[in-house]
Each structure stands twice: as C-alpha cells, then as structure tokens.
Amino acid sequence: MKHSLNAVLLAAVLVSLIGCGSTKDGGTPTATFEPGSKVKTVFIPKSAGNPYFNQLEVGFERSADEFGVEYSTQAPESADATSQISVLKNQVQRGQHVIVISPNSPDALNEALDQAAAKGVTIITADADLVGHESHRTVGVLPVDFDTIGPAQIELLGSMIGYSGEFAILSATTDAPNQNAWIASMKDALEDPKFAGMSLVEIAYGDDEPQKSATETEALLVKHPNLKGIISPTTVGMAAAAQVFSQRGVYPGGKNAKGEGVVLTGLGTPNELRKFVENGVVPAFQLWDPADIGDVAAYLAAEITANGLEIKPGVVLNVPGKGEITVIKNNVVIAGTLVTFDADNIAEYQF
Ligand code: RAM
DSSP states (O other): OHHHHHHHHHHHHHHHHHHHHTBSSTTOBOOOOOTTSOEEEEEEOSSTTOHHHHHHHHHHHHHHHHHTEEEEEOOOSSOOTTTTHHHHHHHHHTTOSEEEEOOSSSSTTHHHHHHHHHTTOEEEEESSOOTTOGGGSSEEEESSOHHHHHHHHHHHHHHHTTTOEEEEEEESOSSOHHHHHHHHHHHHHHTSGGGTTEEEEEEEEOTTOHHHHHHHHHHHHHHOTTEEEEEEOSHHHHHHHHHHHHHHTOSTTSTTOOTTOOEEEEBOOHHHHHHHHHTTSOOEEEEOOHHHHHHHHHHHHHHHHHHOOOOOTTOEEEETTTEEEEOBGGGEEEOOOOEEEETTTGGGOOO
C-alpha cells in the first residue's frame, strides 16, 4: 500500500515537472529561458544561396556575443510562399527562444507562427514583414520606411530617363510581401504629375532565382521594344538583369543600344553590381546595409527574452552602436538608411 502511494506521488511529481518545463500543447518541446543563459535565436531567410542574406547574417554574427544570443540560421530551398513552414516547425522543435524570419508571404505563415508563439517562442520579422498581418509577430525590423522606397526608386529611374517613357519592374515572387509593398508605393509615386510621362508596362517575376530572373529580363526586352528602363527591387533580380544587360549590350552606350538604350536600376548589393557600375552597364542603384537588420534583430531577441522588453509604438530602444530607435506604427523598428550607389561612392561599400 505504502509503495503504491509513493509510486502515485512520484508519477504526479513527474507529470507536473514535465508539464511546466518542457511541454505546452501537444507534446512538442518548449524552450524555457533560463536567466543568465544565452537566448537561442534562429534566422530564417527567404531562400538559400542569396548573398543579401549572408550580409544580414554578418549583423547577427557580430552582435550575437555582445547581446548574449546563441545564433543559428536555416534557409528553405526556394522563396515559395509556403517553403518556410517546415523550417519554422523544425526550429520550434529545436527549442529556439526566438525565431527571426524574412517571410515569403504576408499570410501563409500565420498558423505556423501562432503555433510557435503559443509554445512561448518570440517571433520577429526582419527584412520583410507580414504586411496586413502584423499581429502574428511581436516586432518587425525593417531596413528603411517601406513607403519611401517606391518614390526613391521611381525618382532614381526617372532622373536617368528624362522622366519619360515606358518602364517595367522585375520583381521577386508574386507573394513577396516586401517587394509588393514597394511596388504599391511605386504606383502611388507615379500619381505625382512629375512622373506623368512615365508608364509602367509590365511587372515580371523572377522568383528570386537567378536563372528565372534572367529569362524574365530577356522577355521584357523582347516584348517591349520601346522600353526605357527596368527597375528590379530585388538583389537577385538586379544581379541577373545586369548580367543580361551586359551580354546584350542594351544599356545606354552599349553595342546594341537602340536610341538612348535601356536603363537598369533597382535594389542591389554593391559586391554583385560593382563591376557593372564600373563598366557603365548600371549607372546607379540603391540599398541599405542588410547587416544593420541583423544587429537590431539580435538586440531585440535578447532584450525581449532576457530582459522582458515590451514592444509598443513609442518605446525608445537604445541599440548599442546605433543610438536611439523609436518603435513606430504596427510595432515596426527601422534599422538602416537607404543609400544610392554609383561610380563615385561604390568603392566605399564592401558587401
Ligand atoms: C532580395 C530579397 C530581399 C530583399 C532584397 C532587396 O535579396 O528579396 O528580401 O530585401 O532583395
């Protein structure tokens, strides 16, 4: 009798231990943060093999130790809307305290993100956001104010084509929430009478794959003989299009340029575009330093998990090395600044 009572008590203690320490709903392990330990943080990029995300990881890597973060990364093969779901679930099982993600869709991840949050994982979006579905994450770390990118890109192309003529956009995937937000802000910008002479004739999608982006660029050049410009607001698209422009010689001054030629611009990394700026294929383009996003996301991962930082608009963050950053509408934090790169300044940027 005494034995069986002890057994019951032991079983009860075990159940309660397991119950509070390692499971919540459904038996999958839950990360419990132990004060004084490192904040386990994983970054999930849009897809593998994109140098833009390597530079974002530079920020994580250099900041992780300083902020007490144990950092890792896992990328899906492609930038499809649903490609990150299995990666996300896998990382929850691994007991991450924080998942930082550059989402491939504004809403396809909602359920998986909510399941992760229900297990105590903090969700941070970085680089791209869950536009219109921001409640499925705690905070979004964006490179610059998204509303400013469209007008800046239209102005940059406009200034190079005399604010007149047909142009096309070479984007990433049809679902990409950041590119779609920027394209919407480009369309808004086109309402300005200053840009009345410019007409957007097509939006093509290269899926952030080099080969598809090149093929789509070729198709745009063939389909639109009067094209004056292409804006590619994706570093993968921009690098692939620059290669095509170089080979075809269609850029201003190129061997096959008809009239004034076709101007290519967009968002690109200095390292991938340097040679095309130096040989005149790409006159100018824009981006921010992706590493700033990694720095700020690492800081937030640590502050939220280890120090209980509450995120709401108006909260002022004091990010070491970056100064004060105020949380704005929709719990967005802006990590960097938009830079225009051209032959005069590209040598200063090594990423
Ligand atoms: C590509 C990705 C990324 C975007 C940059 C500008 O690398 O689509 O999400 O921020 O371009």
